[in-house]
Amino acid sequence: MKTRSDELQVFVSVIDCGSISAAAEQVGQTPSAVSRTLSRLEAKLGTTLINRTTRRMDLTEEGRFFLERAKAILEQMDDLEERLALHHQTPSGRLRINAAAPFMLHAIVPWIGEFRRRYPDIELELNTDDLIIDLLEQSTDVAIRIGELADSSLHARSLGCSPLQVLASPAYLERHGAPRHVEDLDQHCLLGFSAPESLNQWPLRHAQGDRWGIRPHLLASSGETLRQLALAGEGIVCLSHFMTHEDIRAGRLQVLLAGANNGYRQPVHAVYYRNTQLALRIQCFLDFIQDKLSAYAC
Template sequence: MKARSDELQVFVSVIESGSISAAAEKMGQTPSGISRTLSRLEAKLETTLINRTTRRMDLTEEGKFFLERARQILEQMESLEEHLSSSRQSPAGRLRVNAASPFMLHSVVPHVAEFRRLYPDIQLELNSDDWFIDLLEQSTDIAIRLGPLPDSTLHARFLGSCPLNIVASPAYLQRHGTPDTVEELAHHTLLGFTQVDALNHWPLRHAEGDRLVIRPALSASSGDTLRHLALAGEGIACLSDFMTHEDIRQGQLVSVLDEANSGYRQLINAVYYRNSQLALRIQCFLDFMQEKLKEYAH
């Protein structure tokens, strides 16, 4: 008896999810059902694919070999489905999108309902990761990234650009005063990022150039964490307009040092592997997001 595609999907999902229970939740099945499918697959292949204990799972050499081939088979099946859908001009299939958490929450999630109405046969799978990922390893079709892209074999599509705002809460400014010059920031609590030094280069003109390198008194790895700290009155932060424009409009944050802002804009790119005939579902999403990001063109 030969292996079926649903068994391949279960096997790949278990490896990518890291556990049987996580794969079961992702696929809407029970852990016992996933476990039985794995056992049935191994019985058909007459080999052990995964060494399973109560604490961990490890791929055997046969499992590593089979995983690579299973991914290729599933990818070919998706490509066939895409080709047939393209011929009917009806985009369909699973679309896996990865983006940094703040961008996902503020710039993708608000438009999901509209996208699903336009393309009801596309099954969106949204994942967040603040750093660059291996698209193949994470089974991702599109990764949206902010800022300059590192050298890569990936293909990129420019979606737009976004200004950066220097912001603080009214409560913080009432307690500590509003800085009138860039030099006055030295007397304030600055909020910055923990890992990427470039994110602590603020777009402010001063005596030595138009980018100010700050030393944060309070730092975090996530832009949304910094946003919440700023909202709580903990200091001054430099954050993307897509995260802060609504807070500024509602008066929860105040933009400061606007006259010194150099106008630097953060690039927004989508990266992907396919460079021949782009899958219709991917093309639809890129076109849709590019249109939505026009609001930052001012």
């Protein structure tokens, strides 16, 4: 017999709640019914998932393997139900979006007109902040975060990833020449971030490793400021493709040391609290912006 979704939910609830009685209250069943469901599930799978005694429960190795995949399946089912609901309801209300200024300007603002035409009943509020914010404190529904995510209670959805490239303007290169090797960067004016220091580790392979730590001659806290400085010919910069792809296409910036690039791509995630009332607005925005980002994400 095949495993059913309600059996997966009972199994996950028992583990999350820590006891059969607590899980029974959560799923609205009696403890005996929950216990029978667990036994039936183990019988179908032909293995023991939980070692149960009168005092404690411990997952077996098979149980740990099954738990991870059961949670993923249930999350996919929730996501499918939310997507199907979009076909029967009209998303509406205020949607507050927060992102770093460069991402907002280059990856969201260009598509806002199309989004508003598609979802005219959604009222957008666009806020920028280069620091990680508290979503509840800032009354934010969804925040876009670039780079690796720290552990968090927030729900995260990957929107793709964006290559990092070393760039300079034709004007700068005409005056100073282009570096032919990674080590040549030491002879150039380098534009870097004042914080965090990790952003000054450029994704370039060299004899000692695959990242090149720079000592910036000019620092800024915002990627957009560094972009403007690079466009003005003030030095060489390393920025994400989502904010420079138009400059590269138009010839305003040129990619340098492409053969030494280690291929690192910055992950892009949307983070938000799961909330049924907001799910439709969040879901339609994330689907929309993910499709747009695919043009210049990996």
